[in-house]
Amino acid sequence: MNQKTIYLDYAATTPVDPRVAEKMSGCLTCEGMFANPASAHGPGRAARGAVEQARNQVAALVGAEPGEIIFTSGATESDNLAIKGVAHFYKHKGRHLVTSRIEHKAVLDTCKQLERDGFEVTWLKPDADGLIQPPMVEQVLRPDTVLVSIMHVNNEIGTINDIAAIGRITRKHGVFFHVDAAQSAGKLPIDLKTLFVDLMSFSGHKLYGPKGIGALYVRRQPRVQLDPLIHGGGHEHGLRSGTLATHQIVGMGEAFSLARQELTKEAPHLRALREKLWQALHTAVPQAMLNGHPTERVCGILNVAFPGIEGESLLFACGALAVSSGSACTSADRQPSFVLRALGRDDQLAGSSIRFSVGRFTTSAEVEAAARIVSEEYRRLLDLAPVG
Amino acid sequence: MNMAIYLDHNATTPLDPRVLDAMLPWLQGVHGNPSSIHRPGREARAALDRARMQVAALVNAQPAQVIFTSGGTEADNLALKGVCSGKPRGRILVSAIEHAAVLGPVEDLIRQGWQVQRLPVDHECRLDFNALQKMLGDDVRLVSLMLANNETGVIQDVKAVADCAKRHGALLHTDAIQAAGKLPVDFVALGANLMSLSAHKLGGPRGVGALIVDRRVDLAPQITGGGQEHGLRGGTENLAGIIGFGKAAELARLELDVRNRHLRALRNNLEAGLQSMSGISIFAEQVERLPNTVQLGVAGFDGEMVVMELDKRGIAASSGSACHSGSGQPSHVLLAMGVDEAYARSAVRISFGMSNSMDDVQTLLAALMTIASKRSGALALA
Numbered sequence: 001m002n003q004k005t006i007y008l009d010y011a012a013t014t015p016v017d018p019r020v021a022e023k024m025s026g027c028l029t030c031e032g033m034f035a036n037p038a039s040a041h042g043p044g045r046a047a048r049g050a051v052e053q054a055r056n057q058v059a060a061l062v063g064a065e066p067g068e069i070i071f072t073s074g075a076t077e078s079d080n081l082a083i084k085g086v087a088h089f090y091k092h093k094g095r096h097l098v099t100s101r102i103e104h105k106a107v108l109d110t111c112k113q114l115e116r117d118g119f120e121v122t123w124l125k126p127d128a129d130g131l132i133q134p135p136m137v138e139q140v141l142r143p144d145t146v147l148v149s150i151m152h153v154n155n156e157i158g159t160i161n162d163i164a165a166i167g168r169i170t171r172k173h174g175v176f177f178h179v180d181a182a183q184s185a186g187k188l189p190i191d192l193k194t195l196f197v198d199l200m201s202f203s204g205h206k207l208y209g210p211k212g213i214g215a216l217y218v219r220r221q222p223r224v225q226l227d228p229l230i231h232g233g234g235h236e237h238g239l240r241s242g243t244l245a246t247h248q249i250v251g252m253g254e255a256f257s258l259a260r261q262e263l264t265k266e267a268p269h270l271r272a273l274r275e276k277l278w279q280a281l282h283t284a285v286p287q288a289m290l291n292g293h294p295t296e297r298v299c300g301i302l303n304v305a306f307p308g309i310e311g312e313s314l315l316f317a318c319g320a321l322a323v324s325s326g327s328a329c330t331s332a333d334r335q336p337s338f339v340l341r342a343l344g345r346d347d348q349l350a351g352s353s354i355r356f357s358v359g360r361f362t363t364s365a366e367v368e369a370a371a372r373i374v375s376e377e378y379r380r381l382l383d384l385a386p387v388g
Numbered sequence: 389m390n391m392a393i394y395l396d397h398n399a400t401t402p403l404d405p406r407v408l409d410a411m412l413p414w415l416q417g418v419h420g421n422p423s424s425i426h427r428p429g430r431e432a433r434a435a436l437d438r439a440r441m442q443v444a445a446l447v448n449a450q451p452a453q454v455i456f457t458s459g460g461t462e463a464d465n466l467a468l469k470g471v472c473s474g475k476p477r478g479r480i481l482v483s484a485i486e487h488a489a490v491l492g493p494v495e496d497l498i499r500q501g502w503q504v505q506r507l508p509v510d511h512e513c514r515l516d517f518n519a520l521q522k523m524l525g526d527d528v529r530l531v532s533l534m535l536a537n538n539e540t541g542v543i544q545d546v547k548a549v550a551d552c553a554k555r556h557g558a559l560l561h562t563d564a565i566q567a568a569g570k571l572p573v574d575f576v577a578l579g580a581n582l583m584s585l586s587a588h589k590l591g592g593p594r595g596v597g598a599l600i601v602d603r604r605v606d607l608a609p610q611i612t613g614g615g616q617e618h619g620l621r622g623g624t625e626n627l628a629g630i631i632g633f634g635k636a637a638e639l640a641r642l643e644l645d646v647r648n649r650h651l652r653a654l655r656n657n658l659e660a661g662l663q664s665m666s667g668i669s670i671f672a673e674q675v676e677r678l679p680n681t682v683q684l685g686v687a688g689f690d691g692e693m694v695v696m697e698l699d700k701r702g703i704a705a706s707s708g709s710a711c712h713s714g715s716g717q718p719s720h721v722l723l724a725m726g727v728d729e730a731y732a733r734s735a736v737r738i739s740f741g742m743s744n745s746m747d748d749v750q751t752l753l754a755a756l757m758t759i760a761s762k763r764s765g766a767l768a769l770a
Binding site for chain 1: 394396399400402403405408411412415416417418419420421423424425426427428429457458459460461462464465487488489490491492493495496586588593594595596610611612613614615622623624625626627628629630692695696698699702704705706707
């Protein structure tokens with residue numbers, strides 16, 4: 001990659017931490033633990049030991065028991081497994097699900113699929129700050145509701161939902177609660193021992209681990225049961241078959257372990273970088289508007305509307321900057337962000353928005369340069385734009 | 389760890405160092421999400437597309453026919469469930485010797501109301517063609533037959549089965565996970581509609597595979613969200629893994645003949661050595677098999693115990709499929725071949741790879757000789 005690129009798209013994907021890459025390399029070479037963890041011989045047992053250590057590391061970050069962690073190919077699969085798994089297993093109990101309009105595509109598309117398969121879905125609209133307020137959830141619960149799926153942190157605007165309060169409601173009503181924590185794990189403290197969350201999705205590559213690995217937390221007490229998505233071989237307690245990718249799992253384990261060590265230092269640092277970026281942008285471009293809640297936001301994400309221009313034009317004009325006009329997973333469809341529209345932003349403002357996301361390797365100098373480039377290019381584009 | 393001799397390449401192969409070299413840059417420094425439209429994203433997308441071409445070339449498919457998955461198991465699941473989801477219930481024919489990754493989703497389809505029939509094989513693990521012809525009918529939606537068996541190594545005449553299936557309007561899926569990289573595999577010539585591949589069986593990394601799909605097949609995605617892989621498989625792509633798969637596929641294609649010769653020499657050497665050992669026989673010895681695979685029956689012994697004894701001597705082998713290890717069940721493949729249960733339990737699978745040498749074969753033969761000589765010891769079943 002070009003050295004001059006300033007990467008501020010950590011919410012789309014993070015670089016692999018060098019310490020993670022080193023652990024992974026050790027599992028990939030012949031001298032390392034390359035065998036199939038399902039094999040009975042010595043090398044197979046060594047690989048299985050490495051997998052179990054990683055399971056402990058993932059569990060430790062979020063206050064889970066190792067036996068409650070199922071490895072998957074990523075948060076998208078985790079979301080699919082959680083939602084389809086519960087919906088199908090408990091379909092004789094009820095066929096109503098609750099989610100929000102600003103979930104990640106992995107949840108939205110999965111719920112739409114279930115609608116086509118005969119389930120009913122209530123789509124909650126967030127308030128103007130992008131939050132799903134707990135009473136909104138309570139209002140729509142029905143006797144046949146089996147699952148509520150609400151994300152912890154929104155991937156586009158970074159707002160933080162009160163999953164503790166939502167969990168108290170779902171538990172009171174005997175409804176399962178799934179949380180997509182792909183954007184929050186390692187950035188906010190999560191303690192599943194104190195939360196009434198039944199299922200939680202995690203991603204490796206949003207937290208300096210590799211792409212292609214994720215995990216699903218499946219509560220044991222009270223127990224949640226799932227219909228598996230991938231059958232054959234019976235790996236992961238029969239919930240997720242397929243040969244375990246030791247290096248990927250070890251990478252995710254190391255990434256989660258590092259996040260646990262660095263969480264208390266890293267979060268304030270990222271928040272400071274984000275605030276610095278916002279202050280610099282807002283000073284240079286006073287008409288810039290912050291999307292999302294002013295304070296209830298995750299440390300790394302800043303989403304800003306630049307009135308009067310197209311976000312994509314600004315993105316292309318700032319060629320040295322890697323930022324995003326929305327979620328990477330919706331980049332291809334070029335529609336104004338469905339998240340921002342759900343917040344009540346009109347198409348024009350939604351289309352003029354840029355997401356900046358800082359991370360572990362972002363420097364103060366990069367943030368300053370980014371603010372300078374964006375404000376210069378914004379003013380230039382505004383001059384080019386037709387008046388009126 | 390004692391890693392003297394690894395003879396379990398059908399379970400997983402060590403990563404080729406050249407594949408590791410191709411992967412490492414993608415685990416270092418900043419790389420974008422292939423769905424992002426900025427430069428790091430576009431660079432990641434370009435690398436992904438190169439890997440797609442490399443995988444397609446290995447099996448003579450079009451790059452657009454390649455759907456990357458998290459491995460062979462997911463590819464098999466996507467093939468079977470993807471073809472059946474949302475369709476009027478009908479019949480599915482699967483061979484009795486398929487891998488758990490096919491038989492697992494089949495069980496799920498049975499629960500959903502699909503009628504599934506097992507295609508029998510003969511004593512040498514070859515599909516019973518007469519039975520197939522009798523079972524085929526216009527209500528059959530899918531036939532699934534693996535190209536090469538993971539336990540015995542026996543190669544099936546998939547082309548003939550595909551032709552037959554086509555005449556009845558049925559789709560053909562073939563699990564080519566063990567065959568790819570060991571045999572020439574041609575998606576077009578086989579006439580298959582769907583084909584599963586896995587990276588870690590051919591020198592690539594674990595956690596990545598592919599389903600090759602003839603785009604006329606109406607396939608329902610099983611993991612949704614994000615629209616990746618033409619909307620057929622959601623989720624951020626396993627970038628380093630896919631790039632490793634691409635490199636491994638390219639090397640397998642270029643080196644197929646060399647590998648074939650080396651593996652065949654090892655196998656022939658082992659089989660020659662076994663001839664002099666009483667009580668040991670080779671399953672499906674007389675038919676065409678993968679060049680690297682030998683499945684033995686050690687009369688009077690428990691295969692898992694033999695594997696443990698070999699393990700103590702630094703030799704890693706298997707009593708069958710790794711996915712069945714520890715289940716205590718005799719191989720369903722051997723039972724389908726009509727092998728009796730006790731003898732099926734005595735099975736030991738040897739699967740060679742490129743790092744093995746003739747010395748390894750001699751060490752194995754000596755170890756088997758020692759173990760077999762303990763006939764009256766604790767190992768014996770009777």
